[in-house]
Amino acid sequence: MSDSQFSTRVFSGIKPSGGLTLGNYLGAIKRFVDWQERGTDCIFCVVDLHAITVWQEPSELPGMTREVAAGYLAAGIDPEKSILFNQSQVHEHAELAWIFNCVARVGWMNRMTQFKEKAGKNSEKESLGLYAYPSLMAADILLYHATHVPVGEDQKQHVELTRDIAAKFNHDYGTEFFPLTEPVIDGPATRVMNLRDGSKKMSKSGQSDMERINMTDDADTIAKKFKKARTDPEPLPETMEGLKERPEARNLVDIYASLSDRSSAEVLRDYAGAGWGQFKPALAELAVEKLAPVAEEMRRLMDDPAEIDRTLARGAERARAIAAPILAKTYETVGLIRG
Ligand code: ATP
Ligand code: MG
Secondary structure: OOHHHOOOEEEEEEOOOOOOEHHHHHHHHHHHHHHHHOOOEEEEEEOHHHHOOOOOOOOOHHHHHHHHHHHHHHHOOOOOOOEEEEHHHOOHHHHHHHHHHOOOOHHHHHOOHHHHHHHHHHHHHOOHHHHHHHHHHHHHHHOOOOOEEEOOHHHHHHHHHHHHHHHHHHHHOOOOOOOOOEEEOOOOOOOOEOOOOOOOEOOOOOOOHHHOOEOOOOHHHHHHHHHHOOOOOOOOOOOHHHHOOOHHHHHHHHHHHHHOOOOHHHHHHHHOOOOHHHHHHHHHHHHHHHHHHHHHHHHHHHOOHHHHHHHHHHHHHHHHHHHHHHHHHHHHHHOOOOO
């Protein structure tokens, strides 16, 4: 089957499972804005149904959902150009996820590393939703026949599973209805690492606030977190080769590169031989320069929650107009009677 019957459409989502991090900004939101500005048909989602796969306080979830929406908007997602909404307002996501639960195989889910990492030793006590998460993610994407999914490196496996689900559905039902979606993982910051442990990624649900930069951190906090970020005693090398086996150093160089829209190799050309006492303050200054205006706009938007809710509701209406016929056709293909 050829993917060319589908016109280019981008879908991606972020969970309201905590405050947005620099990882979410560089690995996801900033790149979403680039897609939008290139004129691509884009759909961006606050995936609240994914957030509740682990416990979320009902009194706090609406605020976190609005914060993620504010992050998208403040970073430059224009709700007229792109579709922006929260997942639970379009019930078709959950319905298509059920169909995909019946297409995906248990063995496929057993290979998912995110579940293993999030569940740890306690997997028996995790929610069934956390285990089936990739099937809902496949539904999020395929409900819009999205062809491209920009994500961080950590989500690559889930997008590949989405392709497997689409291929199996198409094969089992003798159709070419769903596209084989491409994960798009590019730029210097596809996996921003935890500032205290270079072997783990930075996550909004991580345990300690010191391990991540939040998009709403003030200048002093950002400077303090970079200052305390774990590094090694060596100065910065001249070439990328010299960052091999130095994950913490590599991470800070990659962050600098992504914030300044340059490659990591170019950053090394400027800073070769510099020690951390020089590089970390420069990095903090750059991060503040880029994040402060976004954070200020986020705060302004969050002061008016009703306006954010209206934006999300309008986006949901536009999303549903695309999703409903695709779900209806799926139900028909499967043989479910619709009155
Ligand atoms: P959680 O800890 O709740 O899973 P998260 O920070 O991993 O939160 P998600 O909502 O799971 O955020 O992911 C949203 C998007 O951000 C995805 O595209 C994901 O790949 C990307 N992303 C998350 N963390 C990073 C990171 N450290 N570096 C680059 N991209 C990231
Ligand atoms: Mg995550």
